[in-house]
Amino acid sequence: MTFAEFFASYWWLMFPIFGMFMAVQGMGQSEKRQRRTLDVIRSYVEQGKEPPPELLKLAQKGDDDWDMGMGMSTGGGDGKNARAWTFVTFAALTAGFGTGYWFVRGEDFAFAFLIVAVTMGVLALGALGILIFGRK
Amino acid sequence: MEELFRDYWWLMFPIFGMVMAVRGQSNEFARQERILRDAEKNLERAP
Numbered sequence: 001m002t003f004a005e006f007f008a009s010y011w012w013l014m015f016p017i018f019g020m021f022m023a024v025q026g027m028g029q030s031e032k033r034q035r036r037t038l039d040v041i042r043s044y045v046e047q048g049k050e051p052p053p054e055l056l057k058l059a060q061k062g063d064d065d066w067d068m069g070m071g072m073s074t075g076g077g078d079g080k081n082a083r084a085w086t087f088v089t090f091a092a093l094t095a096g097f098g099t100g101y102w103f104v105r106g107e108d109f110a111f112a113f114l115i116v117a118v119t120m121g122v123l124a125l126g127a128l129g130i131l132i133f134g135r136k
Numbered sequence: 137m138e139e140l141f142r143d144y145w146w147l148m149f150p151i152f153g154m155v156m157a158v159r160g161q162s163n164e165f166a167r168q169e170r171i172l173r174d175a176e177k178n179l180e181r182a183p
Binding site for chain 1: 139140143144146147150151154157158161165168171172174175176178179
């Protein structure tokens with residue numbers, strides 16, 4: 001089997017492998033950070049000092065790590081704007097790849113556009129669901 | 137090689153997205169690490 005044949009057969013595997021890598025790394029880092037943040041906050045409280053606001057924000061962030069808010073969802077009204085922006089981004093990507101698919105639908109590689117458009121569409125729907133029914 | 141590129145040129149877009157995602161994640165981790173280090177330093181400096 002040549003490299004070209006191998007690549008042609010298994011190129012799509014790079015996406016799930018990348019997703020798993022990011023998920024494992026994100027989870028590991030998130031857990032470590034959460035534990036360390038709470039330790040530092042405890043030390044501040046034990047010394048009778050007010051913990052810095054960035055540290056408190058970091059401690060709150062643990063709940064928001066997986067909400068697709070891309071790190072902007074902590075704090076007040078920003079969260080809703082970030083969620084709305086996430087929806088707009090995924091909707092725009094869906095429209096873009098959907099249009100791309102429509103223009104090249106006769107080609108062999110058109111399925112790639114369709115796969116990305118459907119994936120982005122599902123993410124857009126998820127983001128819309130979080131925007132409407134998520135935590136206020 | 138040319139044929140491979142002709143067949144898979146569009147992969148450069150998702151690969152670019154993945155590179156940006158890795159960069160974004162590592163920047164975010166570095167920012168969090170800085171906040172924690174600063175907080176710990178402030179704590180050590182306290183009398």
